[in-house]
Amino acid sequence: xxxxxxxxxxxxxxxxxxxxxxxxxxxxxxxxxxxxxxxxxxxxxxxxxxxxxxxxxxxxxxxxxxxxxxxxxxxxxxxxxxxxxxxxxxxxxxxxxxxxxxxxxxxxxxxxxxxxxxxxxxxxxxxxxxxxxxxxxxxxxxxxxxxxxxxxxxxxxxxxxxxxxxxxxxxxxxxxxxxxxxxxxxxxxxxxxxxxxxxxxx
Numbered sequence: 001x002x003x004x005x006x007x008x009x010x011x012x013x014x015x016x017x018x019x020x021x022x023x024x025x026x027x028x029x030x031x032x033x034x035x036x037x038x039x040x041x042x043x044x045x046x047x048x049x050x051x052x053x054x055x056x057x058x059x060x061x062x063x064x065x066x067x068x069x070x071x072x073x074x075x076x077x078x079x080x081x082x083x084x085x086x087x088x089x090x091x092x093x094x095x096x097x098x099x100x101x102x103x104x105x106x107x108x109x110x111x112x113x114x115x116x117x118x119x120x121x122x123x124x125x126x127x128x129x130x131x132x133x134x135x136x137x138x139x140x141x142x143x144x145x146x147x148x149x150x151x152x153x154x155x156x157x158x159x160x161x162x163x164x165x166x167x168x169x170x171x172x173x174x175x176x177x178x179x180x181x182x183x184x185x186x187x188x189x190x191x192x193x194x195x196x197x198x199x200x201x202x
Contacts, residue, residue, distance in 0.1 A: 013073060085113045
């Protein structure tokens with residue numbers, strides 16, 4: 001991906017709109033104290049939400065170098081997360097602009113992750129506590145779960161006493177679900193792969 005006039009991302013990292021129109025806003029070069037490590041920095045503005053994305057690429061003699069990093073990065077769900085949980089979470093990320101729906105989808109993703117680990121009885125929060133008791137997650141993660149919005153039943157039944165979630169609530173719920181996915185599926189898969197690389201079959 002190059003630092004062209006328009007930045008080509010699948011979704012805006014801020015509003016999650018698909019195929020965003022991210023137009024160049026500012027560009028400048030920097031170098032270190034010894035005159036090396038020259039880099040070009042460029043900012044882009046999403047014409048839908050007004051959010052800005054910053055990119056950096058090394059300065060080359062000819063043409064344009066590939067972008068090294070961009071901030072903020074777009075959220076993604078690793079392939080090692082089971083398909084049902086992954087699909088719910090990807091849809092939650094894509095619908096952050098509709099917070100009540102995003103919270104419901106996030107709760108469905110967490111529900112699917114726990115069921116994949118054999119925790120199928122009781123309410124969502126009771127199963128999260130059970131996961132902590134079984135040392136599938138830490139006690140701190142269970143407390144985190146209780147601190148974020150995962151009240152899918154309230155949203156489905158339009159409980160008049162339940163305050164509707166906003167984007168910040170949805171963002172916090174998604175962050176928890178991504179961390180849970182890392183803890184339950186992504187890190188164990190990486191450990192297994194690392195052990196396999198360290199001990200190749202003779």
